Amino acid sequence: MNDRRTVFKTLRDLSIRLTPQRILILDILRKGNTHMGVEEVYSKARTTFPYIDIATVYRTLNLMKKIDVVTEVAIGERLHFELTHPGRKHNHMVCTCCGKAFNLPPEYLERFGEQIHRDFSFEPDVRNFTIKGKCSLCAEKSEKSDSTYECLSP
Amino acid sequence: MNDRRTVFKTLRDLSIRLTPQRILILDILRKGNTHMGVEEVYSKARTTFPYIDIATVYRTLNLMKKIDVVTEVAIGERLHFELTHPGRKHNHMVCTCCGKAFNLPPEYLERFGEQIHRDFSFEPDVRNFTIKGKCSLCAEKSEKSDSTYECLSP
DNA sequence: GTACATGCAAACGGTTTGCATATCT
DNA sequence: AGATATGCAAACCGTTTGCATGTAC
Secondary structure, three states: OOOOOHHHHHHOOOOOOOOOHHHHHHHHHHHHHHOOEEHHHHHHHHHHHOOOOHHHHHHHHHHHHHOEEEEEEEEOOOOEEEEOOOOOOEEEEEOOOOOOOEEEEEHHHHHHHHHHHHHHOEEEOOOOOEEEEEEEHHHHHHHOOOOOOOOOOO | OHHHHHHHHHHHHHOOOOOOOHHHHHHHHHHOOOOHHHHHHHHHHHOOOOOOOHHHHHHHHHHHOOOOOOOEEEEOOOOOEOOOOOOOOEEEEOOOOOOOEEEEEEHHHHHHHHHHHHHOOOOEEEOOOOEEEHHHHHHHHHHHHHOOOOOOOO
């Protein structure tokens, strides 16, 4: 599992120091319970730790990514991260209209990836896989209200 | 089709000026016959038009994207573009090791997209869809030579 | 005590923009 | 002739880095 205890042990085992900043950032990701942008992590961190620097956030996230404690997720143009899911890896569907992201169960990609591997000898990395499109809510709204509904990317 | 003539007509119909720079950039994309990074387009353009500015390349590509003459492709971190494929849309598999990109026939994504739509009412945009992974050549090389083979992203 | 993490500020690199001039129609 | 595209240089913004100081171990 990805509870604090296990993560802390991982870090200690790798002689990676447990600083308040790192703990805070990991806790924010855990509580958020989804992928978050760097700016989002940063601003949340500042509410409890006003002097934290965004460089620290970047360094921490990159470090945690390297040791696979967090996973980088390709959402939008900027970096997003989430706590690495312990067992099966899920993927994301991002609405280009409202920006929300939805999780996609792993079976989908597994089957899909196997087929690709069979047909092209290409080994897809199922971790970094994001589908863009329009969520049901936005699709509905934009149908009804004839473009009075605003999209992020029109 | 996407031959010069048709594209030129599209531009004229939209009162978009046919400048040598724009023509050159479009021709480069057509000859290249795949997605290309901005820097790649720029350097190719300079061989026949040394004073062209990279800002012009960006402006042209963004303009052509807006009117759907070129399509932005999510490959790597930087922007990539290709001439919009007229009929069915294909997608890409990018090797995170050698950086090469391979085309994926549209049937794959169509079926996959339909299933997702059925199950989640999410309408995937099949145009912007890139699968990262390892190509057969790189997989083979990295097996054989035990990490003496260099990956872009190790 | 020592190696390493942090904050700060500055650099970096891809992309965009403001402006005067040149070009297309 | 008038609207708009270009080149040039500077701004922008997300991300990274160098360095002196502070901190976990």
